[in-house]
Amino acid sequence: MFMRNRFKTRLAVLKGLPVVTTAIVFSFFINSLAQAENSPNLGKPASPQLEKRWNLDIFPDGTGLPAGSGTAALGKKVYQQYCLSCHGVDGTGDSADELAGAKHGLTDAIPDKTIGTYWPYATTIFDFTRRAMPLNAPGILTNDQLYAVTAYLLYLNHLVKENDVINASTLPKVKMPNRNGFINHYQPPH
Numbered sequence: 001m002f003m004r005n006r007f008k009t010r011l012a013v014l015k016g017l018p019v020v021t022t023a024i025v026f027s028f029f030i031n032s033l034a035q036a037e038n039s040p041n042l043g044k045p046a047s048p049q050l051e052k053r054w055n056l057d058i059f060p061d062g063t064g065l066p067a068g069s070g071t072a073a074l075g076k077k078v079y080q081q082y083c084l085s086c087h088g089v090d091g092t093g094d095s096a097d098e099l100a101g102a103k104h105g106l107t108d109a110i111p112d113k114t115i116g117t118y119w120p121y122a123t124t125i126f127d128f129t130r131r132a133m134p135l136n137a138p139g140i141l142t143n144d145q146l147y148a149v150t151a152y153l154l155y156l157n158h159l160v161k162e163n164d165v166i167n168a169s170t171l172p173k174v175k176m177p178n179r180n181g182f183i184n185h186y187q188p189p190h
Ligand code: HEC
Pocket: 078, 079, 082, 083, 084, 085, 086, 087, 095, 096, 097, 098, 099, 113, 114, 115, 125, 128, 129, 133, 134, 135, 136, 149
């Protein structure tokens, strides 16, 4: 009887072994995760050039816009060389989004979300294009080319005239039709 009980106890210990092993392995895993959080030991410090390339936010009031200027007339050439292949003739869309030429408003069953119907701030066109477009080579356009292509996209959306000069002071003043179509949920920290 005594022997049988001891045998049972040993069996129970053995049965518990996988659980214990799993727990130990798991605690190692958690431990290494915690360590990784403290010292990821990955990557390398960003160079001043890299920081400059990415620290380029532009705000709706124009803060962050660089020097330079352009018109839609000039921007058409930039568009044809760098954008047309994906965004189509006059920005009406191709393999990539339509940027102009909306046939339907935002409240229609199938809305056209172009720059003209949807975007609340004109400065975002410059910001987005500078950081992300052309998709296959972002960062290659000069500030003058960026102002010009921004002017052209505004022109295609009937928001500026062909020879209006778009620069750091005129761009934030372009009133976008959907300017008040968004609800601001941002709560500044106290
Ligand atoms: C190789 C293809 C390609 C080229 C060239 C290209 N784009 Fe784009 N573009 C895209 C794609 C794809 C998207 C959608 C990206 C996304 O949603 O993240 C996009 C998105 C955009 C948007 C945002 C559209 C929206 O409503 O969300 C703008 C503005 C834009 N591109 C402007 C330009 C401009 C200006 C150029 C030329 C300087 C350009 N693109 C060149 C592929 C391209």
